[in-house]
Amino acid sequence: MVLFFKLFSVLNVTVLALVLLHLSDNKILTSILLAAFLCVPATIVHLFGGLETFLFGSLLGLLFIALERNNAKISTILAVALILTRPEAWVLIALVPMYFLAIDLKLKPHFAQNRSYRVCAILVTAFALYVIFHWSYFGYIVPNTFYSKSGGSFDISKLLDFWVIYTLPLMVPLFTSSRKSALFCLSFLCPGRA
Structure with a gap:
């Protein structure tokens, strides 16, 4: 069951990234901002915690x-x-x-x-x-x-x-x-x- 929720979290962040990239006019800048966002420890804690x-x-x-x-x-x-x-x-x-x-x-x-x-x-x-x-x-x-x-x-x-x-x-x-x-x-x- 825990694995399901961890996979759901990964799916959640993947969908968010794809939607933001789709909405963005500058895909390179959005990619860099998403990578920086995912490097913040609080993001990972909230994502998986x-x-x-x-x-x-x-x-x-x-x-x-x-x-x-x-x-x-x-x-x-x-x-x-x-x-x-x-x-x-x-x-x-x-x-x-x-x-x-x-x-x-x-x-x-x-x-x-x-x-x-x-x-x-x-x-x-x-x-x-x-x-x-x-x-x-x-x-x-x-x-x-x-x-x-x-x-x-x-x-x-x-x-x-x-x-x-x-x-x-x-x-x-x-x-x-x-x-x-x-x-x-x-x-x-x-x-x-x-």
């Missing part, structure tokens, strides 16, 4: 790329994968549709709601199916590790704190034209942050 940690970080990076390219279909698929990967991605249920609503209001105000409503409906449906499955199969809404890491019980105040801490940094890029301040706010959400 925690199965979902590297996957979550990879998907989150690809989501930022898809959002920057204004690709609702790929962004929705990545957001669903992130929602199914870790509970902290549940904020994307609101944030991804809000992002497309903000973009569409600038570009085409008359049809702005259509795309954001579709994205929201897909994300809410995926989340509802996830919750129903977890509740019926495990007896809990969130994975068991959530309860053990949070002190053993579900506390609504901790959930609200979580939403505020992770939602506010994501709100700034929606309402600012400065790319530097947007990237600074998004850096607070990088995986591996203590």
Whole structure:
């Protein structure tokens, strides 16, 4: 079983590298950056130590790329994968549709709601199916590790704190034209942050 997860990790990094090379305009520079990224010990620790940690970080990076390219279909698929990967991605249920609503209001105000409503409906449906499955199969809404890491019980105040801490940094890029301040706010959400 351990071998399966190690092979899955290798497949994960291979797929990430291929996708980034496909999206890149400068394949040589991207290859060098990927090689440097893989030489960092923390990358290897997350890749082989925690199965979902590297996957979550990879998907989150690809989501930022898809959002920057204004690709609702790929962004929705990545957001669903992130929602199914870790509970902290549940904020994307609101944030991804809000992002497309903000973009569409600038570009085409008359049809702005259509795309954001579709994205929201897909994300809410995926989340509802996830919750129903977890509740019926495990007896809990969130994975068991959530309860053990949070002190053993579900506390609504901790959930609200979580939403505020992770939602506010994501709100700034929606309402600012400065790319530097947007990237600074998004850096607070990088995986591996203590």
